[in-house]
Amino acid sequence: MENESIIEVKNLTKTFNKFTAVNDISFNVKKGEIFGLLGPNGAGKSTTLRMLSTLARPTKGTAKIGGYDIVEKDTEVRKLIGIVSEKMIMYNRLTARENLSFFGNLFNIPKNVLDKRIDELLELVKLTQWKNSQVGTFSTGMRQRMNVIRALLNMPQVLFLDEPTLGLDPQSSVEIRDFIKKLNQENGTTIIITTHMMVEADLLCDRIGIMDHAKIVALDTSTNLKRLISGSDTTILKLEIGNLSPVIIEAIRACKCTDAVSQENLTHLRIIAHGDEAFDSVIDAVRAKNGNINSMENLQPTLEDVFLHITGHEVRDNANEKMPMEMGHGRFGGSPQGRTR
Amino acid sequence: MGAKTLLSHSLRIAWKDLTELFRNRLGLVLLILMPLFMMVMVGFIYPSGGSTATNLPVALANEDAGFGNSTIASQTFIMGLQQINAGTSMLALSNASTANEIKNLVQKGDIQGGIVIPNNFTASVLNGEQGTLIIITDQSNPQVSATIQAALSAVFNQMGTMLAQQNVQTLSPAVNENNSLAIVKPYNIQTEGVVPGTPSYFDFIAPGIMAMTVMMSVMTGLPVAISQEKEIGTLDGMMVAPINRLSIILGKTLGQTARGLLQGVIILILSVGLFGVAINGSILLVFALLLLGVFSFVGLGIVITSFAKDQETAQMAMMTLMFPMMFLSGVFFPIQQMPWYMQGISKVLPLTYASQALRKVMVLGAGIPEITTELTVLIVFGVIMTAIAVPVFRRMMTR
Numbered sequence: 001m002e003n004e005s006i007i008e009v010k011n012l013t014k015t016f017n018k019f020t021a022v023n024d025i026s027f028n029v030k031k032g033e034i035f036g037l038l039g040p041n042g043a044g045k046s047t048t049l050r051m052l053s054t055l056a057r058p059t060k061g062t063a064k065i066g067g068y069d070i071v072e073k074d075t076e077v078r079k080l081i082g083i084v085s086e087k088m089i090m091y092n093r094l095t096a097r098e099n100l101s102f103f104g105n106l107f108n109i110p111k112n113v114l115d116k117r118i119d120e121l122l123e124l125v126k127l128t129q130w131k132n133s134q135v136g137t138f139s140t141g142m143r144q145r146m147n148v149i150r151a152l153l154n155m156p157q158v159l160f161l162d163e164p165t166l167g168l169d170p171q172s173s174v175e176i177r178d179f180i181k182k183l184n185q186e187n188g189t190t191i192i193i194t195t196h197m198m199v200e201a202d203l204l205c206d207r208i209g210i211m212d213h214a215k216i217v218a219l220d221t222s223t224n225l226k227r228l229i230s231g232s233d234t235t236i237l238k239l240e241i242g243n244l245s246p247v248i249i250e251a252i253r254a255c256k257c258t259d260a261v262s263q264e265n266l267t268h269l270r271i272i273a274h275g276d277e278a279f280d281s282v283i284d285a286v287r288a289k290n291g292n293i294n295s296m297e298n299l300q301p302t303l304e305d306v307f308l309h310i311t312g313h314e315v316r317d318n319a320n321e322k323m324p325m326e327m328g329h330g331r332f333g334g335s336p337q338g339r340t341r
Numbered sequence: 342m343g344a345k346t347l348l349s350h351s352l353r354i355a356w357k358d359l360t361e362l363f364r365n366r367l368g369l370v371l372l373i374l375m376p377l378f379m380m381v382m383v384g385f386i387y388p389s390g391g392s393t394a395t396n397l398p399v400a401l402a403n404e405d406a407g408f409g410n411s412t413i414a415s416q417t418f419i420m421g422l423q424q425i426n427a428g429t430s431m432l433a434l435s436n437a438s439t440a441n442e443i444k445n446l447v448q449k450g451d452i453q454g455g456i457v458i459p460n461n462f463t464a465s466v467l468n469g470e471q472g473t474l475i476i477i478t479d480q481s482n483p484q485v486s487a488t489i490q491a492a493l494s495a496v497f498n499q500m501g502t503m504l505a506q507q508n509v510q511t512l513s514p515a516v517n518e519n520n521s522l523a524i525v526k527p528y529n530i531q532t533e534g535v536v537p538g539t540p541s542y543f544d545f546i547a548p549g550i551m552a553m554t555v556m557m558s559v560m561t562g563l564p565v566a567i568s569q570e571k572e573i574g575t576l577d578g579m580m581v582a583p584i585n586r587l588s589i590i591l592g593k594t595l596g597q598t599a600r601g602l603l604q605g606v607i608i609l610i611l612s613v614g615l616f617g618v619a620i621n622g623s624i625l626l627v628f629a630l631l632l633l634g635v636f637s638f639v640g641l642g643i644v645i646t647s648f649a650k651d652q653e654t655a656q657m658a659m660m661t662l663m664f665p666m667m668f669l670s671g672v673f674f675p676i677q678q679m680p681w682y683m684q685g686i687s688k689v690l691p692l693t694y695a696s697q698a699l700r701k702v703m704v705l706g707a708g709i710p711e712i713t714t715e716l717t718v719l720i721v722f723g724v725i726m727t728a729i730a731v732p733v734f735r736r737m738m739t740r
Contacts, residue, residue: 053581054580054581055577055580055581075583076583078581078582078583079583081581082581083577083581085574085577085578086574087573087574087575087577088574089574089575089577089578090575090578091357091361091575093360093361093364093365094357094360094361098357098360102353102357103578103579103582105350105353106350106353106579106582106583106584107582107583108346108583134364150578
């Protein structure tokens, strides 16, 4: 069951008049996976998500979710999925409870089951005490938590998240990411997430599809994508240790993962190591000799480097073409629709 | 998916819309104020048809030179005029010395017209000739001058009749008062309506405004409500639920209909309570007609919803359609007064039939048999528009 594909996408294409938003993409998503679509604004991520969540009809190609065709069996697909859209799906003049109850009823969930589930979900995101307040009075972070649990009312097997941390402060972003991780681990929910933030994709996703100009240009795990550049699993670390001593350096050298250690000055070390555990092993070694780590820098190739390597341009390039939209959403807008009405 | 689930989802959506509406205080106040303004505005600005003009400033110039020493004819006329005016207070009479002074005063705008008794008035009357009176009118304001002319003609007419009656009785003492009237005015006109009472302009416009408000409210409310949800993104929330697309449009329609009917009821209460409109027909039939009016309009609203990309476009499209409809459907002005080509347009507007039927029921106390034509037209229009709208809407939903 582990490797069974829950989403199968074949040659999916979407054109608006003459503009091709999504151009002949194919991929599979395994059950229980967190799958990320990474790319600049306007790359076609959201359109892909809208097609998969039955909100837009593909121009060409097919996709199946849980074995159901997204066009032919859209109602069946809808029962399996939840969507957290970039725009917050909730009514400002309704209370948190009323909002959840309204959307829950559209899924034909029996009243007693629904009431219980709403209470659980509100508790899960710590909104219980606000359940009878109108969501128009909520902060952006609270609204986004509402937005996420709304998508979970029907206990979806597949959850689509379109830029779920866009416009959130760092703390709220972390909360949302933790929640997504937890959901995936505890309920085995398959998660498809779009983001233009490299760090987010790196932190969350099992596999990442990099999208650029309506195409998927690379698809693999974060580590494998980075190997495209370095060709190995080499990690480059820069450590600043206040009480640096020969004993500590020796201890680091002794680690299995360490390839080389060089002292740059009185307090700084540059360490070349390999393997996924490199980080932890080095830190453990320093700590074992009572070393005080003042700062640490990871010089591992980033996804940003990968994107640059594959597409030949930086993520910002595309974003700049769509500057007005970017500004409206991310920079100044806070939440896409804010609290205005 | 059964009809029951479809309906249940629709009701949920309608309930949600109404909850939002009732929590919007300002919106609610406007919902009540709009029909009130409409009624007050339309009801008081347009002339009410009858002789409601009072205290029109008019000057009287008596230039009568008399016959011998007597000015009996002009004295009698002035007395009679004052007597009649005391009863109707149609005119606010002032005195002027000459016809020229009256013309001057009219030019200055102090008075709106004048009556001149020429210097040969008594002489003519006593010589057995017709006594001529001159009315001076303000040509810069045709409507007021027409009113004054009508008012004065009525006064003169009444005085002439009285005088003629006296003359007949003087000539032949055997004739009593009733007979003398029959001799002077052989025909008497009596107006009788279908229902007792004299309807005011409010009675004419109240049904029209009701029909218009309810239907417009649905026609404008629907595209705005849906395109607004499209814009803020909440429509997606409904679209990803495994519900029939029709329940979205049906729910929205129900919500807007309820809102429209609420406004209709407000107008009804205002008309009856504040403007003394009488409802002579069945109130149930009134509501049934309002609902039918909504049904005939919904399709049009849905089509516009489907084509309008955002709220602004939807609103503009509605305004463009609304204005001609308001003035061409006989809500404010009788259709019969329009030129034939305009009458032709008004005959294809469902609002025309809705307001006509509503007027028949409310003012004339008509029942279903008397309004079958209107009912048929509304139903046919509704069915055709819905048949066009539903597939168009489905296509829009799966763009």
